[in-house]
Amino acid sequence: MRWDIRWAGFGGQGVIRAGEILGSAAVKQGLDSALRPMYGPEKTGGWSRADVVISDQPIIFPLIVRPDILIAMSQDGMNRDGSSLKKDGMLLIDGELVKDIKCYPSKVYSVDATNIADSLGRRIVANIVMLGAFVKAFRIVNEDILLQTIIETFPKAAELNKTAFKLGMENVKEVKI
Amino acid sequence: MSQKQILKEKIVEESPRDDLIRRERFPHIWCPGCGLGTVLKCYVEAIAASNIPIDKHVIVSGIGCTGRIAGYVRLDSYHVTHGRPIAFAEGMKIVRPDLEVTVISGDGDLVTIGGNHFIHAVRRNVDINVFLVNNFIYGMTGNQMGSTTPLGAKSSTSPYGCPEFPFNLPLLAAALGAPFVARWTTLHVRQLADAMKRALQVKGFAFIEIISPCPVGFGSYNDLREGRDFIKLFLENCIVDHSADLNKVGITLRPGEPIILGNFVDREVPTYHELELEVFRKAGWLK
Amino acid sequence: MSGELKLLKPGIHFMMGNIACAEAALIAGCEFYAGYPITPSNEIAEHMSRRMPQLGRHFIQMEDEIASIVAVCGASAAGVKAMTATSGPGFSLMMETIGLSAMLELPCVIVDVQRAGPSTGIPTFVGQGDVMQARWGSHGDYELVVYSPSTVQEFFDLTIEAFNTSEWLRIPVIVLSDEVVGHMYGRLQVPEYDKIKIINRKRYSGPREEYLPYSSETLVPLFVAAGDGFRIHMTGLTHDERGYPSLEIEDSHKLVERLVMKVRKNAKNLWKYETLYLDDADVVVVTFGITARSTEEAVRRARNEGLKVGMIKLLTLWPFPEDPVKVASQYARRILVAEINMGQLIHPVREVAECPVAGINYPVGYVPPPEYILDGIRAAV
Structure with a gap:
């Protein structure tokens, strides 16, 4: 089984880092993974995209043409990448930042990742909230291995990230459109 | 005795510095009246007088008349691409700080095509010696003008007189922070050899501009057709002033405007090697 | 840390x-x-x-x-x-x-x-x-x-x-x-x-007076470093075995031939490539780098469609692995060369191939999606 996951947002949201953590966790679990980071030309504040492929077979083509899952952390990301979502694909959004869904997913999940991160005093952990929401909504990777990878990535902020991850898992909900 | 006989009696087959010269490569390719033989002699004198083991000396040169000097010195010697000997020497010195690496090359090589490497090597203060032989022209390749050709001087590519201002090299090197900056001509053999000896001792980038006659090239275009014309020029126009204002040492070769010589700068500046050791400490490699 | x-x-x-x-x-x-x-x-x-x-x-x-x-x-x-x-x-x-x-x-x-x-x-x-x-x-x-x-x-x-x-x-x-x-x-x-195999250059350790830095006795002369005490000369000028500049045509021939032959004579050992489905392939795609990932996906899909397609992924581009391409071309009807340019690797392929060769070229900037390569394959079959 191969999952094509496109993560869209803007620079500074940690979109690429989230993709790296997800891919690392997948590889640790014995799956294969590939990550293709992309940025807009702006030095700061431009668009940002992480294409993560996870597969239980060796990945031949590592890039994504039409994702199975789109994770939109910004309205701009939604606008930019919404139309690429595969028919019957699934969507995960930051519900506070994405109001206008520009595609036709089979399922939509939402979590107010940025608000939750703000409530923890560190907006920078919104991507970790999103990873918690991701694993709760779609599984694909093992929850414990994912959390362990997060902690290894940020050893000095283990508790904060752990909390962010748990809050993401607890607060994600399926929404109807 | 005629003068000819005296000369004949003085020709010897061996030199006390034969251990440092590749005699099997002689006769060399340089023209009569050229100053490069003197540069070579001063360099081997300086090496012999240095307290550094001879096998630790390395010479790197580039392309041109001066560039051939590496081939005549019996040291580890590298004759590389045009303009690049300084960059080559930097790579070598950085990985082998125990080597005494000297670049001897021409003005066209080191500050025209290779000018960018020159300014950055001085700025970094890599501990190499750069002896730049300035003959005001591209000699070997056909007497073209370059970045040291004085304003108005003629050459094969400035038939109406050079329309550009030349570099003031001591000012350039000093402004970039070089710990040692000197200028001598090949007429000033003792002073040049002494400056080279000092350069080999100096920590960091040591720079000597050596003004050298080129009667066959530069001279033929500028009414200095014999070696002795240059010697006369040097004798009559050179002023030694170690504390000269370097803003005023640019060379014009115009009558009445002197060529100012001296050991202008001799100071301590942290070397690239010392600063790299600090990086090694911060990275945890050194305590 | x-x-x-x-x-x-x-x-x-x-x-x-x-x-x-x-x-x-x-x-x-x-x-x-x-x-x-x-x-x-x-x-x-x-x-x-x-x-x-x-x-x-x-x-x-x-x-x-x-x-x-x-x-x-x-x-x-x-x-x-x-x-x-x-x-x-x-x-x-x-x-x-x-x-x-x-x-x-x-x-x-x-x-x-x-x-x-x-x-x-x-x-x-x-x-x-x-x-x-x-x-x-x-x-x-x-x-x-x-x-x-x-x-x-x-x-x-x-x-x-x-x-x-x-x-x-x-x-x-x-x-x-x-x-x-x-x-x-x-x-x-x-x-x-x-x-992990690690190779270090072979160094000379014999008597100093017998050392020739550019000896033509072997294809690859033994190395000495600056500071080793051999007082060698290296020059970008054409040089003899001592490393000294030479205008002699014999020295030039000896040097240039050796510089070329040390790679050519070892070419077969230097070739690295992988093949897929070559046994019965009518069409073989030769490719390299990121385009190989797209091509492999396309070739597998083509096989699912029943098309007899194989591929050669080159890991060594130069010296060009002639033999595998030549052999494949003796059995295939057509060779395709997939690359993100307007046709470069296709030239050495054409030089050795014994069947018609065509390019699947993709203008620079993007990786050709597997579908693009697949279209090229379908057109060739």
Whole structure:
């Protein structure tokens, strides 16, 4: 089984880092993974995209043409990448930042990742909230291995990230459109 | 005795510095009246007088008349691409700080095509010696003008007189922070050899501009057709002033405007090697 | 922190291609890195700037790519393994000195993370337009080896291989990667160190008076470093066996033939390639680098459609692996060459193929999707 996951947002949201953590966790679990980071030309504040492929077979083509899952952390990301979502694909959004869904997913999940991160005093952990929401909504990777990878990535902020991850898992909900 | 006989009696087959010269490569390719033989002699004198083991000396040169000097010195010697000997020497010195690496090359090589490497090597203060032989022209390749050709001087590519201002090299090197900056001509053999000896001792980038006659090239275009014309020029126009204002040492070769010589700068500046050791400490490699 | 002072641990990693390349260079024994900032190769320099000093090795950012590769040659002349990394515009600047490295027989590794060209092109987008330049970019007759990775793992493995080959043959070796392989993250398995083959240049240790730095007795002369006490001369001028400049036609022939033959005679040992479904293939796609990933997907889909298609993925581009392509062409009806350029690798393929050859070309900037390659295959079958 191969999952094509496109993560869209803007620079500074940690979109690429989230993709790296997800891919690392997948590889640790014995799956294969590939990550293709992309940025807009702006030095700061431009668009940002992480294409993560996870597969239980060796990945031949590592890039994504039409994702199975789109994770939109910004309205701009939604606008930019919404139309690429595969028919019957699934969507995960930051519900506070994405109001206008520009595609036709089979399922939509939402979590107010940025608000939750703000409530923890560190907006920078919104991507970790999103990873918690991701694993709760779609599984694909093992929850414990994912959390362990997060902690290894940020050893000095283990508790904060752990909390962010748990809050993401607890607060994600399926929404109807 | 005629003068000819005296000369004949003085020709010897061996030199006390034969251990440092590749005699099997002689006769060399340089023209009569050229100053490069003197540069070579001063360099081997300086090496012999240095307290550094001879096998630790390395010479790197580039392309041109001066560039051939590496081939005549019996040291580890590298004759590389045009303009690049300084960059080559930097790579070598950085990985082998125990080597005494000297670049001897021409003005066209080191500050025209290779000018960018020159300014950055001085700025970094890599501990190499750069002896730049300035003959005001591209000699070997056909007497073209370059970045040291004085304003108005003629050459094969400035038939109406050079329309550009030349570099003031001591000012350039000093402004970039070089710990040692000197200028001598090949007429000033003792002073040049002494400056080279000092350069080999100096920590960091040591720079000597050596003004050298080129009667066959530069001279033929500028009414200095014999070696002795240059010697006369040097004798009559050179002023030694170690504390000269370097803003005023640019060379014009115009009558009445002197060529100012001296050991202008001799100071301590942290070397690239010392600063790299600090990086090694911060990275945890050194305590 | 202390963990970082060592080499990358054996085991499974998830890593960016450019960083895998840098870590491979450390394992291969690279002691000197010189480079100039250029997208999309920057992660290699950035990683080296952090990691080299942790191991007591040297990183320097030079004033341009010319200085970078020249400094690499200087370090190599001092006896250490050295590398640089760049992309198209910087690679162009390095061409003259690639010839110097070949002429002086100073081993070095040059990584070219290809981007879209020509000229400044699109610095952040992929290209495969440097295939011919990598082989023919410097003037005069010389040969070198060019490897091309298509995965993070291959980027790692081929970087070590590049150091080994350059040390073995005393030649410049190019790792011709691309923006996608450089920037993408993938699974990387680092073998136990004792399983990794490391080659160091052979040094001369006999009597000083008998040493000939450019002896033509063997294809690859024995090396001595600056400071070893041999007082050698190396010159970019055509030289005799002593290393002295020579105008003698015999010396020139001896030298140039040896520079070329040391690669040509070892070509078969240098060829690295992988094949898929060649047994009954009517159509064979020859490809390399990131395009090989797209092609393999297309070939598998074509097989599902019942099309008799195979592929050859080249890991060595130069010397060009003639035999596998030639043999495939004796059985196939058609050979296709897939590459992100307007037709470069197709030329050596045409030179050896005994069947018609056509290109699947994709203008620079993007990786051709498998569907694009598949269309090319369908049209050829």
